[in-house]
Amino acid sequence: MVPEPAVEITGLTMRYGATVAVDDLSLRVERDSVTAVLGPNGAGKTTTLETCEGYRRPQAGVVRVLGLDPVRQRRELLPRIGVMLQAGGAWSGVRAAEMLAHVASLHAHPLDVGMLSDRLGLAECGRTPYRRLSGGQQQRLGLAMAVVGRPELVFVDEPTAGMDVGARHATWELLRELREAGVTVVLTTHYLEEAERLADRVHIIDHGRLIASGSPLELTRGGSHATIRLVVTEPFPPSAPESLRAALGAGIEVLPVDAYSLVISGPADATTLGKVSRWCEENGVLPESLNLGQRNLEDVFLELTGRPLETA
Numbered sequence: 001m002v003p004e005p006a007v008e009i010t011g012l013t014m015r016y017g018a019t020v021a022v023d024d025l026s027l028r029v030e031r032d033s034v035t036a037v038l039g040p041n042g043a044g045k046t047t048t049l050e051t052c053e054g055y056r057r058p059q060a061g062v063v064r065v066l067g068l069d070p071v072r073q074r075r076e077l078l079p080r081i082g083v084m085l086q087a088g089g090a091w092s093g094v095r096a097a098e099m100l101a102h103v104a105s106l107h108a109h110p111l112d113v114g115m116l117s118d119r120l121g122l123a124e125c126g127r128t129p130y131r132r133l134s135g136g137q138q139q140r141l142g143l144a145m146a147v148v149g150r151p152e153l154v155f156v157d158e159p160t161a162g163m164d165v166g167a168r169h170a171t172w173e174l175l176r177e178l179r180e181a182g183v184t185v186v187l188t189t190h191y192l193e194e195a196e197r198l199a200d201r202v203h204i205i206d207h208g209r210l211i212a213s214g215s216p217l218e219l220t221r222g223g224s225h226a227t228i229r230l231v232v233t234e235p236f237p238p239s240a241p242e243s244l245r246a247a248l249g250a251g252i253e254v255l256p257v258d259a260y261s262l263v264i265s266g267p268a269d270a271t272t273l274g275k276v277s278r279w280c281e282e283n284g285v286l287p288e289s290l291n292l293g294q295r296n297l298e299d300v301f302l303e304l305t306g307r308p309l310e311t312a
């Protein structure tokens with residue numbers, strides 16, 4: 001028997017007035033995995049997550065979480081899932097430690113609150129009222145509240161937004177350990193590195209639609225494609241992509257990333273590298289770096305949508 005997925009979304013459509021936030025989206029999340037829903041701001045990630053959490057009723061389509069309807073079977077589902085919202089989730093005057101202790105007391109077998117606070121660097125702000133916590137501390141408290149009840153499945157919305165590097169790595173470590181302990185993690189993110197380093201599977205969404213799914217390796221392997229990344233010292237002239245495309249010939253895509261860099265994707269090999277370097281010479285362009293390398297998720301997004309994720 002095929003095990004029931006942790007989350008199964010079929011044909012989900014969600015609108016806010018004239019805005020289509022989620023557009024006929026279908027995806028599955030397998031158990032015991034970390035799954036990232038990756039996409040730019042406004043892609044529909046939070047709306048999708050809120051529908052899985054039972055905060056929104058699907059306007060079209062079907063959502064099942066641990067086999068249950070998140071709206072109709074909410075009472076059955078709630079004790080089995082943990083939710084970290086993008087913002088809020090605690091009373092403004094409550095102290096961080098009190099809030100976490102309160103949430104822990106609602107569960108039959110909570111994690112050790114002291115251990116969790118230490119792991120997430122919350123011990124030092126335990127007496128601070130929620131509204132006085134920094135953005136990163138509020139995020140860490142939100143994560144602690146989501147996992148303290150040992151849920152089977154946690155939904156985390158942009159778990160490391162606003163965190164410094166140290167806190168981000170501690171969060172990734174905790175999420176990895178949860179997965180090893182058999183917890184399914186579904187996170188939304190617009191950080192490519194987060195998806196690449198943490199997720200077993202990535203669903204890339206844009207304008208409410210699923211545009212690619214797979215493991216980071218499957219998504220970046222992409223046939224014969226490698227990527228050449230050209231970074232220059234002075235901004236490119238506006239005609240650069242067009243002229244480079246003409247110099248490289250058919251089958252090679254030239255995608256501007258910003259004023260100083262572009263990505264060339266196609267059968268990237270020594271011949272193409274040679275042509276790029278000749279084009280630089282003929283056009284008086286001084287490369288700062290010219291790299292041939294494995295595609296990353298940023299390249300995948302760029303190829304699929306024609307625009308870079310960070311600025312999309």
Ligand SMILES: Nc1ncnc2c1ncn2[C@@H]1O[C@H](COP(=O)(O)OP(=O)(O)OP(=O)(O)O)[C@@H](O)[C@H]1O
Nearest residue numbers: 016019020021039040041042043044045046047048
């Ligand atoms: N309550 C709302 N009322 C009206 N429009 C909304 C509302 N919530 C979201 N939207 C719109 O729906 C679209 C999808 O938003 P959503 O928050 O789901 O995306 P997101 O990928 O999570 O983005 P972000 O990372 O910025 O939160 C956006 O165009 C957004 O402006």
